[in-house]
Amino acid sequence: MDLSLKGIYNKLYGFFGPQRWWPADSAFEVMIGAILTQNTSWANVEKAIANLKKNKLLEASRLYGLSDARLALLIRSAGYYNVKTKRLKSFLEFFIKDYKASHKKMAQADTMALREKLLSVKGIGPETADSILLYALGKPVFVVDAYTKRIFARHKIINDAGDYGSVQRIFMKNLPKDAGLFNEYHALLVRLGKEYCSKNNPKCTSCPLS
DNA sequence: CACCAGGCAAGTA
DNA sequence: TACTTGCATGGT
Numbered sequence A: 001m002d003l004s005l006k007g008i009y010n011k012l013y014g015f016f017g018p019q020r021w022w023p024a025d026s027a028f029e030v031m032i033g034a035i036l037t038q039n040t041s042w043a044n045v046e047k048a049i050a051n052l053k054k055n056k057l058l059e060a061s062r063l064y065g066l067s068d069a070r071l072a073l074l075i076r077s078a079g080y081y082n083v084k085t086k087r088l089k090s091f092l093e094f095f096i097k098d099y100k101a102s103h104k105k106m107a108q109a110d111t112m113a114l115r116e117k118l119l120s121v122k123g124i125g126p127e128t129a130d131s132i133l134l135y136a137l138g139k140p141v142f143v144v145d146a147y148t149k150r151i152f153a154r155h156k157i158i159n160d161a162g163d164y165g166s167v168q169r170i171f172m173k174n175l176p177k178d179a180g181l182f183n184e185y186h187a188l189l190v191r192l193g194k195e196y197c198s199k200n201n202p203k204c205t206s207c208p209l210s
Numbered sequence B: 001c002a003c004c005a006g007g008c009a010a011g012t013a
Numbered sequence C: 001t002a003c004t005t006g007c008a009t010g011g012t
Helices: A005-016 A027-036 A042-054 A060-065 A068-074 A081-099 A103-107 A111-119 A126-136 A146-154 A164-174 A179-195
Strands: none
Touching: A005 A164, A005 A179, A027 A042, A027 A081, A027 A103, A027 A126, A042 A068, A060 A081, A068 A081, A081 A103, A081 A111, A111 A126, A126 A164, A126 A179, A146 A164, A146 A179
8 A cells, every 4th residue: 555645646636536726717816715715615715706706806906906894895705804804905915016916927936935925924824825826826835724634634644733834844855846746636635625534524434545 | 503614813821 | 832812604
């Protein structure tokens, strides 16, 4: 049995097939979605994004120009709407002032330097920063989330389901630095977490990794 | 009714 | 450094 990280990936890919992440039509939509989905179900985020699209507001300067009250109302379905309104605004200010609202300009920056800059934006923590780097900009950074920690802790593949950085390093030191692989791997872990390794199913019944 | 969902910042010891 | 708490909707 192959318990290597690549072996687990191969097994998941064979079971689920390609996931084609991130579910979004543009890099900007990925960045906004990454903030909106913090500790929130994706279904609720989809409604908020659809709301923005319907009003033709999924664009940096237009979003930034909205009043906090108006923006909060538009993203209401994603929960924590007051907090997320401030987080979206702080990110948009950074994105507009430092990169002229261009994800292409942003992608030219050195990956680790950009990561530090993203982390300095209020409301962007490690998972949100890495989601933007990987899924919006195509940088080879592994995204760790609640599913990742739960799956690997539950299956005892990593003994220390510790802090974000230590889990991330395990992946990045044991896999080729390939954005396509990191993209698909994390997407597959989310799929597995939702369907087989959820809190509702603590024994991972019929889990493809078992 | 309770619990959960693709976190983060701020406060406390 | 290592906890704890507030934030909030919508589905199961």
